[in-house]
Amino acid sequence: MTTIYLAGDSTCAQKSGGEKPMAGWGEFLPLYFMPAARVRNWAVNGRSTKSYITEGRLEAIKRAIQPGDFLFIQFGHNDQKIEDPTRYCNEEDYKRNLLAFIEAARSAGASPVLLTSVSRRRFDADGKLDPEAVGPYPRWMRELAAESGVPLLDLFALSQQLLEETGVQDSIGMFTHLAPGEHPNYPDGLTDDTHFSEEGAQAIARLALIAILDCPELTVLRDWLR
Known part of the structure; x- marks a missing residue:
């Protein structure tokens, strides 16, 4: 069995019952893989490369990951938080932290x-x-x-293309926009243009699938797709 670990932030993370109907795209990625390829979603709300590492979460992945596994690494939203020194990363910090994730995977085979x-x-x-x-x-x-010879899935470019094609109004349904009283978890309503609805999370998971299929370095993953 091969395991695909997802390390990332709230856009990818599994959402609790108290956060629904918000959803992370990582919740839906397993739907595209056969049981022989297990997806473990270790993305966590609010984390940057820096805070994920300092909280010991990368160390936990190091203890679990095995030869032949995959580590999908997606951060950026919270690395932007310049007002929060526990999360903010400039270019040097960001690239250095990403290299730590890369090395963690490679050193485990x-x-x-x-x-x-x-x-x-x-x-x-x-x-x-x-x-x-x-x-x-x-x-x-x-x-x-x-620079490091690591496969890249450009979900930013793909999601930008999807949003442009969907348009200003129709793209609202991809995100967590709720009127007051519409959902008990958000009695005052919510307008969130970062975090996805289930519809949006499913759309991003499909983009991830497309990116995997288009990536020549990830042909081995095609054997485990449904």
């Missing part, structure tokens, strides 16, 4: 895979999507992937 952050739903008054919706972090990850 597993395969690291970098995934750029999914885009926020950030349109301007003219309906143009912000190409820097997650700052420079997707670009920095692309650079590191090229």
Whole structure:
């Protein structure tokens, strides 16, 4: 059996009953794999590369990951939090931390895979999507992937394309937009253009599948797809 570990933030993480109907895309990735490829979603709300490491979560992955496994690494949203020194990462910090994840996988005989952050739903008054919706972090990850020879799944580019095609109004359904009283978990309502609805999380999981199929370095994973 091969295991795919997901290390990331709230956009990927499993949501508790108290957070629903919000959803992370990692909840739906297992639907595309046969039982021989187990997906373990170790993404955690609110984490950056820095806080994930300092809390010992990467060490936990090191203890669990085995030869032939995969480590999918997706961070960026919380690395942006310049007001929070426990999470914020500049370019040097971000790349150094990503290298720690890469080395953790490689030293265990597993395969690291970098995934750029999914885009926020950030349109301007003219309906143009912000190409820097997650700052420079997707670009920095692309650079590191090229420098370190790690496969890259560019979910930022794919999710930007999806949002542009879906449009300003129709893309609302992909995110957690709730009117007051619509859901008991959010009695005052919620307008969240970062975190997904189940519809949006499923759409991003499909984009991840497309990216895997298009990645020549990940052909081995195709054998475990449904």
